[in-house]
Amino acid sequence: MKQYIQLTNEEIKRSFKLYMIVVLAMAAIELASIVAQVMYHERKVENFMELNRVSVTEALKQIDTLGYSEASSFFSYIILIGMAIVVIYAVQIWYRDWLGETKYIYRLLMLPGSRASIFFSKLTTVFLIIMSFIGIQWCVLQSGFYLFDWLIQPEYQNRSDLSPVRNVMRDFYTMNLIDLGIILAFSLFFVSFIFLLVLIERSFRKGKAIIRIGFEIFVPVASIIGILALLDETRLLLESEAMFLMIGLGLCYFTYIIWKSLRLLQRKITV
Amino acid sequence: MRTYKYILCLGVICILTLGVYVVYASSTEEPEFTIQTIQGTPNDRLVKQLQFEFNDPESYKTDYEVTLKGDVEKKRTNYLSEFARDYSDVTEAPRSFRHFMSQIELSRYEQDKEVFGLYVTKNGSWELQSWRRGTEEVQTYSLPKPAKTKGIYYRPFQRTKQKLYVKRIGDVVQKQGTNNIYVIDLKKKTVQLMVLPFQLKEDDEVFAIYQNRVLYRQMPDDAKTRVYLRDNSTATRLKFLEREEMWDTRVIDEGAVVGMTENMTETKIKWSTYDLRTKQFTQHRYDLPKRDLNEVQRFASTTIDNGLVYALIETKKNGTTILVLDAQTEEVRYEGTIKYDMPKSNLQLNEMTIN
Numbered sequence: 001m002k003q004y005i006q007l008t009n010e011e012i013k014r015s016f017k018l019y020m021i022v023v024l025a026m027a028a029i030e031l032a033s034i035v036a037q038v039m040y041h042e043r044k045v046e047n048f049m050e051l052n053r054v055s056v057t058e059a060l061k062q063i064d065t066l067g068y069s070e071a072s073s074f075f076s077y078i079i080l081i082g083m084a085i086v087v088i089y090a091v092q093i094w095y096r097d098w099l100g101e102t103k104y105i106y107r108l109l110m111l112p113g114s115r116a117s118i119f120f121s122k123l124t125t126v127f128l129i130i131m132s133f134i135g136i137q138w139c140v141l142q143s144g145f146y147l148f149d150w151l152i153q154p155e156y157q158n159r160s161d162l163s164p165v166r167n168v169m170r171d172f173y174t175m176n177l178i179d180l181g182i183i184l185a186f187s188l189f190f191v192s193f194i195f196l197l198v199l200i201e202r203s204f205r206k207g208k209a210i211i212r213i214g215f216e217i218f219v220p221v222a223s224i225i226g227i228l229a230l231l232d233e234t235r236l237l238l239e240s241e242a243m244f245l246m247i248g249l250g251l252c253y254f255t256y257i258i259w260k261s262l263r264l265l266q267r268k269i270t271v
Numbered sequence: 272m273r274t275y276k277y278i279l280c281l282g283v284i285c286i287l288t289l290g291v292y293v294v295y296a297s298s299t300e301e302p303e304f305t306i307q308t309i310q311g312t313p314n315d316r317l318v319k320q321l322q323f324e325f326n327d328p329e330s331y332k333t334d335y336e337v338t339l340k341g342d343v344e345k346k347r348t349n350y351l352s353e354f355a356r357d358y359s360d361v362t363e364a365p366r367s368f369r370h371f372m373s374q375i376e377l378s379r380y381e382q383d384k385e386v387f388g389l390y391v392t393k394n395g396s397w398e399l400q401s402w403r404r405g406t407e408e409v410q411t412y413s414l415p416k417p418a419k420t421k422g423i424y425y426r427p428f429q430r431t432k433q434k435l436y437v438k439r440i441g442d443v444v445q446k447q448g449t450n451n452i453y454v455i456d457l458k459k460k461t462v463q464l465m466v467l468p469f470q471l472k473e474d475d476e477v478f479a480i481y482q483n484r485v486l487y488r489q490m491p492d493d494a495k496t497r498v499y500l501r502d503n504s505t506a507t508r509l510k511f512l513e514r515e516e517m518w519d520t521r522v523i524d525e526g527a528v529v530g531m532t533e534n535m536t537e538t539k540i541k542w543s544t545y546d547l548r549t550k551q552f553t554q555h556r557y558d559l560p561k562r563d564l565n566e567v568q569r570f571a572s573t574t575i576d577n578g579l580v581y582a583l584i585e586t587k588k589n590g591t592t593i594l595v596l597d598a599q600t601e602e603v604r605y606e607g608t609i610k611y612d613m614p615k616s617n618l619q620l621n622e623m624t625i626n
Binding site: 005006008009012013016019128129131132134135136138139142163165170173174175176177178179180182235238239240242243247 | 274275276277278280281282284285287288289290291292293295296297299329330331332333347348349350351354355356357366369370373374375
């Protein structure tokens with residue numbers, strides 16, 4: 001356990017500077033996008049007033065007021081960038097140990113004790129980063145709302161859209177904590193799957209590795225399509241029962257991913 | 272402690288930031304609903320089954336189901352429950368019936384709280400199941416292939432005593448028309464062919480059948496609607512029923528009367544009935560109490576079901592006013608309001624369901 005915590009600490013330490021830079025840059029871009037949206041809207045209204053010689057009320061009837069969901073529209077792109085960064089990081093966290101000048105992986109593999117702690121320390125690191133991204137994004141969304149409320153002139157503001165919850169990310173931050181749990185569980189599953197593919201690639205020669213990776217992707221995708229088609233055709237189960245079946249199969253597959261990854265790390269990967 | 276500096280640092284960031292979200296999501300205020308009954312009683316058999324669904328825009332996956340007896344049920348959906356959502360509208364039925372109703376190409380019909388599902392098997396025989404709402408009882412009818420049937424598109428449209436009327440729909444009807452309808456005897460578990468003295472096409476609709484009288488709507492090629500009452504061999508055109516807003520009809524008294532709602536105004540609830548027994552057409556109206564002119568009316572609807580007119584008027588100031596009227600006698604069975612207290616958010620009425 002001590003080794004696992006120490007390794008996790010080490011993994012975070014090696015990425016912490018980059019992590020801080022990414023988080024601060026993304027938060028700064030998001031807040032700047034709010035300022036830009038408010039200023040752009042204000043200028044659009046003023047230009048319309050000048051060109052058509054109408055009052056603010058008339059101009060706002062034509063152009064429409066600005067709500068927070070519209071002002072925060074740029075946030076969805078940042079979330080997509082954040083997701084891409086996590087995927088890249090999940091791959092990079094393994095390859096940097098092999099491909100770096102120090103060949104850090106040899107030191108890790110030579111450590112006494114179970115190699116499972118190497119796997120779980122990397123998984124924990126990526127998972128903590130995902131959790132912090134989700135949490136920080138929420139705080140930026142909240143701060144963005146107060147910034148928006150402070151910047152925009154009251155008459156330019158869409159009153160029906162005046163809540164920090166009514167933002168462009170409301171399908172992500174649904175205010176239902178079960179949804180948060182589902183997002184985190186799915187993230188954990190996806191990161192574990194990437195880890196498995198990386199470990200297969202590291203365990204076998206090029207040709208065999210490609211076949212095995214293809215097999216690991218094809219089998220679950222084909223099984224899901226097959227099961228869904230079978231359920232749809234036979235109507236054996238009701239929707240809720242089909243959902244429980246899929247959750248059960250998902251859990252079984254997750255267990256398989258972890259088992260397979262640990263097996264590869266302990267038996268196939270050699271110094 | 273310094274050995275674990277980074278893990279602690281990232282852990283604290285996670286706990287603090289996600290903690291803000293968890294606290295925010297958990298601290299959303301709960302509305303307090305007040306039901307005020309003006310006339311009638313919420314214990315009335317047909318009133319107590321009414322359910323009103325309000326949505327909280329601040330937490331849009333949260334709905335409140337309110338009954339007129341004052342029972343409030345909070346319902347939250349999540350990604351998984353949306354994936355498994357049952358759209359069949361028979362979620363309270365026994366599993367076998369829900370399973371039967373989930374079949375593709377099954378026709379569904381509901382009248383007076385009894386839900387019918389008709390499925391045509393590959394060999395042409397009919398499987399019919401029915402379930403009465405509020406019970407656990409499911410009736411199953413396996414019917415041999417009726418005469419002059421082809422294809423799988425048949426839909427029940429009226430139940431009168433122990434008879435269920437079924438019409439054919441689909442491509443064949445659209446092109447050539449048909450003068451056949453089918454009558455299922457629910458007691459004897461048989462199907463009989465009934466020959467109509469006129470041709471029905473896809474867009475045509477039989478509103479009701481009462482003894483030897485048939486009230487139906489035809490859409491000839493010129494796209495003008497014509498409504499007829501066929502009585503033995505004579506057909507009478509009923510021009511007063513040829514208004515587009517009257518097309519949404521419901522049978523009352525097992526087909527003896529047809530009811531149809533009209534556009535509801537701010538001051539009136541309007542609906543009409545046509546009695547096939549006496550051939551009498553009646554326009555009904557109920558005057559609503561006067562309201563402030565500047566009061567914003569957000570939602571208003573009228574529906575006819577179970578021989579009753581259900582009218583809803585949602586206003587910002589008064590909440591949701593519910594009126595339940597007898598479709599034929601205009602007698603007020605229930606009048607009341609649902610108000611809620613939620614200072615930071617305005618709930619929205621999603622729908623009214625009759626369970």
